[in-house]
Each structure stands twice: as structure tokens, then as C-alpha cells.
Amino acid sequence: MQVIPVQAVHRGFGTTSRRDNWWAAPLGVFFGLLVFLVYVNWAMFQGEHYTFGPYLSPFYSPELWGSSPHAWFGEYPPFWPSFIPFSPALLILPFPAGFRFTCYYYRGAYYKSFWADPVSCAVGEPRKSYRGENSFPLIIQNIHRYFLYAALVFIFLLAYDVWLAMWWDTGVAGEKEFGIGLGTLIMLANVVLLAGYALGCHSLRHIVGGRQDEVSKSPVADACYSCTSSFNGRHQLFAWASLTSVMATDIYIRLCSMGIISDPRLL
Amino acid sequence: MKATFQIWRSEPGGAGALESYTTEISEGMVVLDAVHKIQAEQSPDLACRWNCKAGKCGSCSAEINGQPKLMCMTRLNSLDLTQPVTVEPMRAFPIIKDLVTDVSWNFRVKKGLKKFKPRAVRPEEHGTWRMAQRDVDRVQEFRKCIECFLCQDVCHVLRDHGKHEEFIGPRFLLYSAQLEMHPLDTDDRLADLKHKNNIGYCNITKCCTKVCPEHIHITDNAIIPLKERVVDRYYDPVTKLLRMITG
Numbered sequence: 001m002q003v004i005p006v007q008a009v010h011r012g013f014g015t016t017s018r019r020d021n022w023w024a025a026p027l028g029v030f031f032g033l034l035v036f037l038v039y040v041n042w043a044m045f046q047g048e049h050y051t052f053g054p055y056l057s058p059f060y061s062p063e064l065w066g067s068s069p070h071a072w073f074g075e076y077p078p079f080w081p082s083f084i085p086f087s088p089a090l091l092i093l094p095f096p097a098g099f100r101f102t103c104y105y106y107r108g109a110y111y112k113s114f115w116a117d118p119v120s121c122a123v124g125e126p127r128k129s130y131r132g133e134n135s136f137p138l139i140i141q142n143i144h145r146y147f148l149y150a151a152l153v154f155i156f157l158l159a160y161d162v163w164l165a166m167w168w169d170t171g172v173a174g175e176k177e178f179g180i181g182l183g184t185l186i187m188l189a190n191v192v193l194l195a196g197y198a199l200g201c202h203s204l205r206h207i208v209g210g211r212q213d214e215v216s217k218s219p220v221a222d223a224c225y226s227c228t229s230s231f232n233g234r235h236q237l238f239a240w241a242s243l244t245s246v247m248a249t250d251i252y253i254r255l256c257s258m259g260i261i262s263d264p265r266l267l
Numbered sequence: 268m269k270a271t272f273q274i275w276r277s278e279p280g281g282a283g284a285l286e287s288y289t290t291e292i293s294e295g296m297v298v299l300d301a302v303h304k305i306q307a308e309q310s311p312d313l314a315c316r317w318n319c320k321a322g323k324c325g326s327c328s329a330e331i332n333g334q335p336k337l338m339c340m341t342r343l344n345s346l347d348l349t350q351p352v353t354v355e356p357m358r359a360f361p362i363i364k365d366l367v368t369d370v371s372w373n374f375r376v377k378k379g380l381k382k383f384k385p386r387a388v389r390p391e392e393h394g395t396w397r398m399a400q401r402d403v404d405r406v407q408e409f410r411k412c413i414e415c416f417l418c419q420d421v422c423h424v425l426r427d428h429g430k431h432e433e434f435i436g437p438r439f440l441l442y443s444a445q446l447e448m449h450p451l452d453t454d455d456r457l458a459d460l461k462h463k464n465n466i467g468y469c470n471i472t473k474c475c476t477k478v479c480p481e482h483i484h485i486t487d488n489a490i491i492p493l494k495e496r497v498v499d500r501y502y503d504p505v506t507k508l509l510r511m512i513t514g
Contacts, residue, residue, distance in 0.1 A: 017330060017332060017333030018334060019332045019333065108471040108473050112472055117423070117472075121334075121421050121477060122335060122358075122421050122426070122474070125427045130424065130427075132469065133468070133470055134465055135467075139467065142502040144498075145495075145498065202491045206491075206495035206496070210495065211496060213448055213449065213450045215401070216399035216401040222401065
């Protein structure tokens, strides 16, 4: 039988016969991620207005060193070079940022919207050469599971922050009373959405059971695999919902701290 | 009601172009019906591959308005008929004539993959293999594939970068997952997946999943789990260490 050799035909950037608004989704993702990146970089270097009463912004949690009462070890880390301005968030954010940057969902999303690789399905690309995640630098994406381990620790820390956000100073030294403000509920919603995102992680799904061919032989692994699989089916939804909620929580606490809005006390 | 179709016409070895055909359409028609009508009434030399007309044989794959689809499963009432409907062959494969492409590369790739190698039947299994339904369900999803090769067509690694010699494409990553995750299979495909089949070329854009007419979760359930198994073997030092300790 005659075999026709397959030849690559490079089509110009954006070349397609598609009639739908194929550019809308990558453009939306581009602006969505851009807004978040700009905000998080701005908020990270502020170093103030990240607490209000018992609330602590998720960008600054855990506050290892810092000037607020939430700080664990004091005001200033002894190892920090004096020529770099310090903000507590600088020690925290690389971990959740790495988790999102190497996340399978976000990878697919930003390869399209930021690298145009491809910009959309069945649409021509700007570059002719391609190495994918086969070699440096994108081969580093395989580190994702290590960021996952850090992200899981952060879920517990943020859940603890919600607990702390229920205990308000009474004005008497060392005495606290139980109470729930709107900020407590916002922090709770944030940690639930972040947990939904982390529990749907593809690496977690693999680690808890997906790596086994006969997962049914281990009931615990089987249950964990079912649980992560159900979250995994909504991974994109949780990725965006948690991205929005973590930014909204920081904005809320920042505005309360600056006195621009007041935090209604519900209980 | 009349509708206009712009259908790709080309002769073997020659250049091609879109040609316009206007034909009468009726309720319930799919794109393949319109192509057959044009073939019957206006252009008997128009070449198209088809067989079941039920979305199960995977023969009538084409690009309709630029989107990889099965012609037999694309109803005309789902398209904007105020503009001409373009019908083109799959762009990731060489065109034989008109809408017919040479997909034989896929069959050559499949021949090069390791075959199913089941373990021996255990004495307590009474002469036949026993598997938990739960474990089989996972690979059963992959067996829905009808080999329409729309996923191969839309994959930019093949379509735009022409890595046919280095990359096996989503269809055969799915096939590899089907065997690699099978509860009975004993062979090891991870070295091939990393070095020979270059699973690392996949950058998870999920285009393959979007075009799959069988709605198989190709990326989430097959490719990413395989990528994770490759990470276990080649990139995760802790897993490597544990494997060295536990054997």
C-alpha cells in the first residue's frame, strides 16, 4: 500500500477556519490571571493592613515574622538581607504560587492564554519550534507534587486561622470572647474553596490511589481515590473560585483594616 | 430551505481549494447527509470516507467550520446556516483526495506499542482471571474510543509541529493508559512513554478531550495519570528512594 508521508504544515498565528469566538476564553483567562498576578504582587509588598482584629489575610498566613500580634517568631527574620524590604508575605506566597503555577489545569490555561501554545484548539501558533514539557525549562513542572504537600499544610493553617478568627479581644488583657463576623465567614468560605481545589489535584489523585492498578484491594486508598476523583472533576471550577476567594478575603481584611468598610459582627 | 457548503476539493498530490455547493436541506439532516446529497446531485467525484452514520465507526472525521467533528454527528440545525458551512479534511494527516486523509500513520504507531501482557491465572481463580469491577471501570472508559483520530487531528504537537516521528498523540497515550492501568497487565510502558513516545510533549491543553465524540476524559483520566506515573519513576527522588528501599 502506498504510504503518504506526514508533513508538518505550519499555519500562521491565528490561522483557523473556526467561526466561533475562539479567542474569548483565552482572553478571559489572560485578564483573569493578569488581574490576580498584579494584585497579589502589589499586596505582597505592602506589608501592612493584612490583619484586622482576629482576622489574618491568607496572603500573610502563617505570619512567621511580622509586626502584627499573629506573628509566630517576632518582628524581623534574622536571616533576611537588610537591602531587601521585608514583608511577611514574601516567605509565604512562593508555596501557593508554585502550587498554582505547576497545577495541571493552570498549565493548560496559561500555555494557551500567555504563550499561545496553542492560543486555542485548531488555531495556528506563532512559533515553529516546540519542546513542550519534555526538556528545560518546562520539565520543572514535574515538581508539582512537592508544592501539593506544602499546599495541604497551608489548608490546615488557614483552617486554624478561621478558628482564631472566632475569638475576639474583650479589652481585658489576655481575655477573649467567641464571636463571628462577616470576615470570619469569608475566611471560612475561602478555606473551603481552597480545600476543594487542593483535594482535586491530579497529583493527589495519583498519590492516594491512582498509581495502583488494583485500587479496590485497599479500601482506604479506594475511598480516597473516589473522593479526590469527584473533586478532580470540578478542578477548574475550584481553581477559579479559590483564586477569587483568596483575593477577595485579602481585599476584605485590607479594607476593614484601613477603615474604609466596617466588619459587621453577626454573633 | 437551501444551505451553502464550502467543501475542500483536491486531487492526489495536488493543491486544493474550497468549492461552494448550494443544496436543499431538510429537518434532521447532518453534515454527512448534505455531503452525500452534493455527491449524488452535483459532484459524483467528491471523495469522503464514511461507514456507520451513527457515530460509532469513526470514519467520517472532518473539520466543520474549523472544528474537528464527525460529519455524521453534526446536525445542520447546530450550525449557522446563514453563512456557508466549511467542510475540510483533517489537517494533521496527509490528504488523499478531497475529504479523505491517509490515517495509516496511526496504525503504524499502534503496531509499535507494547501489547497487553496479562499475568498468569492464580490457583484460587479457578481457571480464569478475576478482577474487581471497580478496577476495570477505570480502563473501560478508554475502550469507548472509536479511533476517529479527531484527538490526533486537534493535538497541536502533531497538527502544528508535525512531531509524528517522536510523539504518539492522545489516541495512543489513551491506549497506553488502557493497558498500563489494566489490573491484569504485567508489562512496563513507562520507559517507552518517556523516552520513545515523548509524553512530555503533551502540554495539557485538553483540546483532545474537547473534540472526543465519545466524551472520554482523555487528559484527566489517561494522559495526566500516565504523566504522574512517569514522575514517580523519573522525577520524584522520594519515590525513587522508597522504591530502592522496598524493592
